[in-house]
Amino acid sequence: MIISVQWLKNYIDISDIDIDTLCRSLIMAGLEVEEITSQDAIYKHIVIGYVEEKIKHPNANKLSLCTVFDGKERRKVVCGAPNVEAGQVIVLALPGAIIPDGKFEIKIAKIRGEESSGMICSRKELGLSDDHSGIWVLPGDTKIGISLAEYLEKTDTVLEIGITPNRPDALSHIGVARDVAALFNKELLKPQLKAAASGNEIDSHITIEIEDAVNCPRYSAKVVKDVTVGDSPKWLKRAIESIGLRSINNVVDVTNFILHETGQPLHAFDLDKISGNKIVVKQAESGSNFVTLDSKSRDLDNQCLMIRDAEKAVAIGGIMGGENSEITRDTKNILIESAYFNPSSIRRSAKKLGISSDASYRFERGVDYENTLYSAERAAELIAEVAGGKIVSGCIDIYPNPIPDKIVTLRFARVQSILGYPIDAKQITEILRNLGMSWIEAAADSVTVSIPGFRPDIEREIDLIEEIARIYGYDNIPPIQAMTLPLIPIFDETAILDVIRGFWSGIGFNEIISNSLQRTKIEEEKPKAIATLNPQSADMVDLRTSLLPGLLTTIAKNISVGEKNLRFYEIGKIFIKKNPVIASFDDFDEKHILGVAITGLAGEKQWYSKESAFNFFDLKGVIKAFLSKISLDNLSNDCYNHNGNYLFSYLFSRFVNSQLLFTGGKVRKEVLSLYNIEQDVFYAEFNIEKIEQGTPVQKKFKEPLKYPRITRDAAFVVEKEIESEAIIELVQKQNLKFCKAMHLFDLFENDSIGETKKSLAYSIEFYDETKTLTDAEVEEEFIQIIGLIKAAFAAELRG
Amino acid sequence: MEHKILEIRAAYKSEINQAASLKQLDEVRIKFLSRNGSVSALFEEMKTLTKEQKPLAGKELNALRNFCESLFIAKKEEIEAQSSIVAPKIDLSLPGVNYPVGSRHILTRTLDEIKSIFKSYGFSVSGGPELESDFNNFEALNFQADHPARDMQDTFFVTKDFLLRTHTSPVQIRLMQNNKPPIRAIMPGKVYRNEAVSSRSYCLFHQVEGLYVDKHVTFAELKGTLVAFAKEFYGSNLKYRFRPSYFPFTEPSAEMDITCFICGGKGCRVCKNSGWLEVLGCGMVDPNVFVKIGYDPEEITGYAFGMGIERTAMLKYGITDIRTFFDNDIRFLNQFK
């Protein structure tokens, strides 16, 4: 919202407060001054000058070369306007000036070989009108050398203030002045109305009827007759323009002036265009439409509140007036509407119609329902003052169910128990008075006040405490240097994530964070995806069902900048639809997932090693290390799937307590091509909830082995189909007394052992926790194992 | 005697200095320090001195022996060090074997820093769902339907009643529904805002909120806690201010600003020439929230606060485009290990 400091001075004496202090105080009271603009800033280096001489430009037909006196010195200025003549008083932009229309800077320059050190401006270039017929020629008696700002009397300072939605009272100059009054303990000077003429002539001009008193609780009106619609006087025009509005005519300008003075939106109708001398406030009919002031046709529904005359709608209540009853230069008689509309009704309609007007913005936040008549009368006075005409005696004020007074009791002790700092009772009452609260009852330890209509946000004791703190100054409440610490157990639900990140970042992976909103590209995932109703773009329509797409997008992006060897992980939520309609938390799953992807080279070519590409066993190996880190390595075995699924060409997975812990494998080419990736990607996805559930709460210490381990190696030639792990599992199942472990250390395939065969070499480990084994004991089990493997897999012992 | 000691000392020093190899060094050692060496000879000679002369001579002889021994050790180390430079066996300048160095995302790191400070103040850490009900995200937090306060947070809806949470405040509701005061926790997580993606806003960001609910919790304590945090996180010299603001779920509500550390408060582009940076929002939990939960607001008070991690990291590390965080360019990720 824009506040003119000059305008503000009508309601409060701030002659002893400089702008910086004023702004700082407003900010510290919750009215955030976002920008301070001195009006003259845009006219910097623009002055009034006098054309002493004009000759033709020697090198250009359409240009003139002028000698201009700027009050201090004579300058050569090249001018292209046809109407420039010697003897004119003109507006001269000096080097350094920024031309308001177009925002370009004036510099000393050579134009067709002639130096020009300034520019003679048109009204359009100065942003003052659309007239670009030629330079702006000022009256001959204008003082030479003064600044344009001074000439235009634009020496005001304008504040842009961000007003939070709870403070509709501050959406006007009087509202801001009220806060200033409270902050500096000054008097608010609200304009007094003149004594009204007695009589009720208004009744012969108009009757008003509210059919929907819920959405329009109050409707006040005044009539002014025989006005002359025309340009606004200078003071009104300047006020209107100072806050960035365009002056339209004296009547409309007055309604805008009152809106920004009191915060009450007004609407002025051309009374002669109101049929049947009658106004009715009622709901629109669904499916009807209405042409608003801006010449747009609006589709209405039965939630829109309409202002109608005997025949037709003339305005959308509280949102925008109609073209059919607007004030024109021919208007003679005026009906001023000053109403209070229900905030949520206005909000619904404004949203529905896609209109946000100065009026609807204020109505939906809540205007002062006690102020409607005052504003109507003030408007009538001002219209009579600036547009002539006569105020018709009497007023209309329909208020069938007056809004009850809000009465709130404030206990002084409660102020301290919330703020943690004592504020003097005297100071509390002073603040409340300055903010416009009226006294109902004062006791030793409390005060009961009635809340004015302009503060819809204040209803409870806590609201008053906030007001007191706000005006007293948050910074005047000293922070407590010690804190009370309840002795309760501290928990950290994110602790497991630290462990996970510690492992993956520690082993060389980069953590990424990708967008959880995306377009589901993988066909099979589409039925699982939950869509947002109002996406930003088609690329961000769905909630992700997997971390794979985010990782693939990231991989593709990095490959495109030449980074091809990547180890990434991400921790994040995925969302899976369980039922077609989301009506409760049971209709979808939100899972916490760890996604891991590797692609490109595991190691580039080095002096000590050859280049090696990532493969499935890199993924498998790092997962094994991770499972060991989180103590889930010994609970169950991996399952292998050679055929894969729609995501993986082949994959492996592991279950803990029959629940899926992870799935990982080689990502299918078809999936990669959706993301334009040509190199292999290996990906695994962990369910973090299962990691947490599976991890043993506490490990028990185990005595390290005191007796030697003995290893024996054996290589077997078997058919290629036989899986290495099957052989190990077979031996494990025997539960032999001394054989405790077995691992593959060599794989050999060569025609020399047969085209369909491979050789698997194992190292087999024997020990006993209570004694040193003898050769004979080891030998016995070793032979047993060899026999077992030979028999079960048609294996031959090699070498 | 005294004269001899000085003579031997000088001779030893010069011979040691001339020794160029371990072998030569050892020869010097034998000549002076072995059983038959000249130093030992002096010890023999001492026996011939008078009772009065002995103590002084003994002291000097011991000093000589210590001097010789320490010089020998120093020289030996020098020769050994030199010999390894002179005669390399392997090219030690070859690059070492590569080990990849991973990274935590800068947002995680920033969050971890904030988390550890609040944990040290006795706050727990709690999480909650991102896909929330309208009740938990808005209604329970005193956002009334059809109130302009809802415009403060543009929302992605999934249905009329389910949405992507716009702040982590619903976790406050969940915590209070499931626990009795005292409750003291921070709640980090992703939140979503339906805003056009640009350098300044993204459709999602990360937030940390905090909540302390108990008897006798006050605004002054809220200020104290946040000032302590800001000084630890941003630097102990900072200036701060609390100014009134509005959040439907707190009252009084405030925003905390700190002096712009980019311009030192003089005013720059980042602080929009105000000299101040807004770093967090806070306030006393609104009694309406307690009533919705089922607490007695006469008995229980509390404070809540919240801050955006992206904004915090952007300020702290001078990142100007919020999309940088979600592009995950490895050249960016690798800058913060």
Ligand SMILES: [Zn+2]
């Ligand atoms: Zn700054």
